[in-house]
Amino acid sequence: MNRTLVLLYAALLVYAAIALMPFFWMLLTSFKEQRDLFRIPPEFRPTLAYTDDPFRNYAEVWTQREFFVYFRNSMIVSGLAALGQVMTCSLAGYAFAKMELPGKNILFAVVLATAFVPAEATIIPEFLLMRGLGWIDTWLPLIVPSFLVGAFGTFMLREYFGALPDEYAEAAIMDGANPFRIFFEVYLPLAQPALIAIFVVGFINNWDELLRPLIFLNSEELFTVPLGLLSFFSQYEAAWHQLMAGSVISIAPLVVIYMVCQRYVLQGFIGGGMK
Amino acid sequence: MKVSLTSISILALSASIATAETTISYMSWSPDQLELEMPVIAEFEAANPGVTVEVQAMPPSDYWPKLSALAAAGDLPDVFMMSSGFVDSWGLAGNLADLAPLAEGTDLGAYFEGSLTPGMVNGTMVAFPQNWVAPVLYYNKDMFDAAGLDYPDADMTWDEFRAAAKALTTEDVFGYWVYGRYAHVDTWVYRNGGRYLTDDKSGIELNAAAVNTLQFLSDLIAVDNVAPQPQEMEGIRQQDVFPLGMAAMWVDGSWNIDNVRNVADPSMNWGIAQVPMGPDATADTAAAYAWADMLSVSETSENKDLAWDFIQTLVGGERSAADFPGGKVPAYRAIAESDEWLERGSQPANKELILEIGAQTVYSGFSENWSTWRGYGAEGQAGLNGELDEVFNGRKSLDDAIAAFTAYGNEVLAR
Amino acid sequence: MIFRHYQKKHLWPLAFLLPTIIGLLVFRLIPIFWSFALSFMDWQIFDTATFAGLDNYIYIFQSVTTLQILRVTFLFMLMYVPGAVLLALALAVILNSGLRGAAFFRGAFFLPYITSTVAVVLVWRWIFSTRFGLLNNALDYIGIEQNPAWLADPAYALPAVAIVSIWKDAGFYMLLLLAGLQTINNEYYEAARVDGATRWRRFIDITVPLLSRSLFFVLIIAMIRSTQTFEITYSLTEGGPNGATTTLAFAIYQRAFVDFDMGLAAALSYVLCVILGFLTLVQFWLRRRWVHE
Numbered sequence: 012m013n014r015t016l017v018l019l020y021a022a023l024l025v026y027a028a029i030a031l032m033p034f035f036w037m038l039l040t041s042f043k044e045q046r047d048l049f050r051i052p053p054e055f056r057p058t059l060a061y062t063d064d065p066f067r068n069y070a071e072v073w074t075q076r077e078f079f080v081y082f083r084n085s086m087i088v089s090g091l092a093a094l095g096q097v098m099t100c101s102l103a104g105y106a107f108a109k110m111e112l113p114g115k116n117i118l119f120a121v122v123l124a125t126a127f128v129p130a131e132a133t134i135i136p137e138f139l140l141m142r143g144l145g146w147i148d149t150w151l152p153l154i155v156p157s158f159l160v161g162a163f164g165t166f167m168l169r170e171y172f173g174a175l176p177d178e179y180a181e182a183a184i185m186d187g188a189n190p191f192r193i194f195f196e197v198y199l200p201l202a203q204p205a206l207i208a209i210f211v212v213g214f215i216n217n218w219d220e221l222l223r224p225l226i227f228l229n230s231e232e233l234f235t236v237p238l239g240l241l242s243f244f245s246q247y248e249a250a251w252h253q254l255m256a257g258s259v260i261s262i263a264p265l266v267v268i269y270m271v272c273q274r275y276v277l278q279g280f281i282g283g284g285m286k
Numbered sequence: 287m288k289v290s291l292t293s294i295s296i297l298a299l300s301a302s303i304a305t306a307e308t309t310i311s312y313m314s315w316s317p318d319q320l321e322l323e324m325p326v327i328a329e330f331e332a333a334n335p336g337v338t339v340e341v342q343a344m345p346p347s348d349y350w351p352k353l354s355a356l357a358a359a360g361d362l363p364d365v366f367m368m369s370s371g372f373v374d375s376w377g378l379a380g381n382l383a384d385l386a387p388l389a390e391g392t393d394l395g396a397y398f399e400g401s402l403t404p405g406m407v408n409g410t411m412v413a414f415p416q417n418w419v420a421p422v423l424y425y426n427k428d429m430f431d432a433a434g435l436d437y438p439d440a441d442m443t444w445d446e447f448r449a450a451a452k453a454l455t456t457e458d459v460f461g462y463w464v465y466g467r468y469a470h471v472d473t474w475v476y477r478n479g480g481r482y483l484t485d486d487k488s489g490i491e492l493n494a495a496a497v498n499t500l501q502f503l504s505d506l507i508a509v510d511n512v513a514p515q516p517q518e519m520e521g522i523r524q525q526d527v528f529p530l531g532m533a534a535m536w537v538d539g540s541w542n543i544d545n546v547r548n549v550a551d552p553s554m555n556w557g558i559a560q561v562p563m564g565p566d567a568t569a570d571t572a573a574a575y576a577w578a579d580m581l582s583v584s585e586t587s588e589n590k591d592l593a594w595d596f597i598q599t600l601v602g603g604e605r606s607a608a609d610f611p612g613g614k615v616p617a618y619r620a621i622a623e624s625d626e627w628l629e630r631g632s633q634p635a636n637k638e639l640i641l642e643i644g645a646q647t648v649y650s651g652f653s654e655n656w657s658t659w660r661g662y663g664a665e666g667q668a669g670l671n672g673e674l675d676e677v678f679n680g681r682k683s684l685d686d687a688i689a690a691f692t693a694y695g696n697e698v699l700a701r
Numbered sequence: 702m703i704f705r706h707y708q709k710k711h712l713w714p715l716a717f718l719l720p721t722i723i724g725l726l727v728f729r730l731i732p733i734f735w736s737f738a739l740s741f742m743d744w745q746i747f748d749t750a751t752f753a754g755l756d757n758y759i760y761i762f763q764s765v766t767t768l769q770i771l772r773v774t775f776l777f778m779l780m781y782v783p784g785a786v787l788l789a790l791a792l793a794v795i796l797n798s799g800l801r802g803a804a805f806f807r808g809a810f811f812l813p814y815i816t817s818t819v820a821v822v823l824v825w826r827w828i829f830s831t832r833f834g835l836l837n838n839a840l841d842y843i844g845i846e847q848n849p850a851w852l853a854d855p856a857y858a859l860p861a862v863a864i865v866s867i868w869k870d871a872g873f874y875m876l877l878l879l880a881g882l883q884t885i886n887n888e889y890y891e892a893a894r895v896d897g898a899t900r901w902r903r904f905i906d907i908t909v910p911l912l913s914r915s916l917f918f919v920l921i922i923a924m925i926r927s928t929q930t931f932e933i934t935y936s937l938t939e940g941g942p943n944g945a946t947t948t949l950a951f952a953i954y955q956r957a958f959v960d961f962d963m964g965l966a967a968a969l970s971y972v973l974c975v976i977l978g979f980l981t982l983v984q985f986w987l988r989r990r991w992v993h994e
Contacts, residue, residue: 030813034813036820040823099720099721102720110717115714125730127974128733128736128970129953136736138355171914173994191716208880212873219817225351241345244345273804347935350961375747521826521832521834522832665940672941679850697764
């Protein structure tokens with residue numbers, strides 16, 4: 012038993028090392044001078060740390076660009092879009108799993124099928140549509156659709172609610188609660204781990220999204236972080252040292268959000284529901 | 287005639303000034319270059335009261351999707367950067383304004399003639415050069431000295447090049463480094479009188495000189511062993527092989543002068559030379575290879591004259607040589623020929639060589655869908671690039687590769 | 702079904718689904734039908750569109766590259782989907798078993814999904830480097846001398862892209878499965894433990910059936926994602942060498958934003974959709990056999 016446990020930990024540690032290494036390399040690179048980035052063999056020391064200005068790359072990133080503005084914008088856009096996904100998808104996922112409606116399976120199939128179409132094919136029509144709505148150079152195209160439809164979250168919650176027994180609702184039905192109350196008071200709290208997962212994933216995906224903000228936004232004061240990072244590229248090359256510093260800054264909130272949310276995902280709810 | 291047209295454009299200009307709020311939109315694919323342009327853009331705004339310039343810059347891989355969306359909506363910016371490789375496709379479709387009427391009164395003689403040609407589509411000028419580049423032969427002077435060889439010059443033959451590469455190859459260093467992209471291969475092809483395209487650019491048909499050139503390059507790897515298979519170097523950026531001292535010679539675009547300066551040890555002595563003329567070529571058929579980063583005015587622009595003035599601000603004599611670092615040659619001759627641009631005292635010692643190349647007969651070899659058949663941008667591993675990699679890496683015969691590439695290229699050109 | 706006893710019973714689900722239906726119509730189906738219409742057009746994006754009938758589809762079926770693109774797409778799916786899902790399942794189950802330090806491991810395993818792709822690829826390029834790479838040096842160390850040029854050899858490039866993609870996404874699927882594991886009541890495990898069931902039996906008899914709905918969901922999502930992998934391919938191999946990692950999604954990007962041929966790109970997209978639709982139908986059909994309803 013102990014042997015298995017030791018082996019298990021060894022395997023987990025090895026995989027954790029593999030998972031963490033690129034992140035540490037990114038961190039390391041963000042503390043290097045430009046000319047030390049592509050040495051053969053590689054330079055393992057954070058060479059900037061030995062100078063009297065170790066945070067130079069970070070300072071340059073933060074001051075040369077409107078990084079604070081990009082940051083705030085990304086927070087607003089990603090936060091609202093993720094919130095919208097949680098609301099819409101929980102309603103839809105629940106209806107698909109627990110309610111009766113003729114043709115609902117066809118509707119679900121259509122929702123799922125929309126996820127098959129690659130963004131490259133629809134981005135131009137989408138742009139023309141948003142332009143027709145007068146939404147170009149606003150955040151609306153990045154936020155509003157998330158409040159209305161989401162294939163991924165709907166599908167996930169359909170499976171999740173489907174795995175919860177119908178019997179949970181019995182007492183509430185006896186009390187004469189309406190369907191919304193049953194959804195909101197009985198099932199929704201039980202779905203907390205899935206809702207948080209959808210929020211986290213929705214936030215991260217929106218935070219990383221490049222193509223749509225690129226196409227829909229023109230004004231720098233509306234730019235999101237990935238658009239801001241583009242300014243570290245030039246025609247032939249990238250300013251990798253600054254790009255790495257910018258990348259570290261830009262994933263910091265994602266790490267925090269994940270860490271905070273993960274606690275709630277794993278608090279578990281079982282027990283409360285069954286008794 | 288000339289006078290009256292100019293005065294019309296001045297009238298148009300003053301009319302637009304009178305309406306007070308005019309906006310010129312400008313899109314660039316080079317964020318760091320835009321930084322350098324900001325001072326002259328501010329001057330332009332100061333010189334044209336009521337005119338605001340809206341700028342946006344993103345790297346090429348994001349620039350083209352964005353520009354595509356704007357083109358689809360008919361919202362192209364007034365002024366935007368245009369690649370030599372895309373001028374044909376975009377120009378033939380009528381997106382790019384004819385610049386000739388706007389350029390009345392501008393002294394085109396102030397610009398390198400060769401840099402103007404890529405902007406001509408069917409005799410119409412639809413794009414104007416800002417800067418241009420040309421592939422050159424980089425060589426490591428220290429290694430040439432150690433081997434007791436003369437530095438490469440304009441008279442070098444391919445046999446002499448091959449002999450030098452052999453003499454320079456040691457246990458640690460390769461005599462030559464070739465990566466199969468347009469900047470590394472096509473100069474050799476054109477300097478040998480080779481052509482990939484038929485004369486009307488409607489199909490792929492390699493002439494004998496082109497085939498011989500590709501054979502020569504692949505023999506350097508497979509027969510003479512004076513250049514590594516590209517896959518051996520995978521993991522090192524191809525532009526770092528030469529500056530890191532792993533190869534004595536290398537052909538790539540002049541823009542890499544900057545990278546060599548950044549990456550090479552400061553004590554390394556190096557120079558640039560013209561790629562040697564091939565044995566199949568005569569003075570008439572040997573062509574230089576150079577191309578330009580261009581600027582276009584959209585056909586839908588409502589302020590074409592102002593847009594032209596703006597282009598002149600970006601490319602003209604008001605720019606400083608420091609705005610064109612390394613091997614990017616300003617299209618405006620006076621700046622390129624200034625001592626500041628020639629950078630006396632830093633390596634390479636002979637930057638005027640690039641100007642000499644630009645003064646020769648230039649063949650650019652671009653066509654519709656060039657990026658697809660040649661392999662460029664997100665198709666950098668496709669088309670001829672992909673096939674040549676297989677040859678250089680010893681997995682495919684040159685004949686098979688040419689057959690496969692010709693079939694693919696003709697399919698693409700027939701679209 | 703819970704609500705069959707209510708009057709006007711269809712109004713409630715309609716109310717629940719109203720945002721989805723509106724969003725679907727406006728923001729999904731309009732662009733999709735629009736691009737579907739484009740697939741019958743000859744439209745270089747900077748040019749005027751003209752009706753082309755089936756030309757784009759005919760071109761695709763005759764093109765010398767189509768077979769290879771399809772082959773690469775399927776091969777990638779076959780490497781990525783089982784690899785990512787099984788790894789994620791193992792990680793989720795292990796981390797759900799109340800191990801000490803689980804919080805640290807959960808964070809570590811999820812980090813690749815957060816870290817920006819360009820940053821990630823920079824380090825993977827070094828790992829896969831032919832001469833100086835970590836991987837080939839490690840292979841040397843354990844006595845394997847014939848080291849492949851991972852990213853430059855068509856035979857190895859696709860597995861390399863699959864490895865990086867699995868590595869990046871496994872934490873994401875792990876998160877989804879961890880949420881699913883929360884629906885399983887601990888009492889089942891306790892009852893099984895009382896009966897003396899081994900860990901493995903408990904996994905097979907309780908975890909797998911009760912997690913099957915989440916697993917099914919993850920499987921479908923992984924399948925869809927495998928066909929849309931783009932960023933990693935773009936920055937790691939650019940679809941090369943010689944097309945060896947050019948999947949359908951990558952080819953669609955090339956047609957759309959290098960060739961500017963929106964009609965052709967749209968047609969390729971709907972070829973992809975038909976394939977995905979078929980595979981999904983098969984999955985839903987198989988679902989009855991293994992998913993515990």
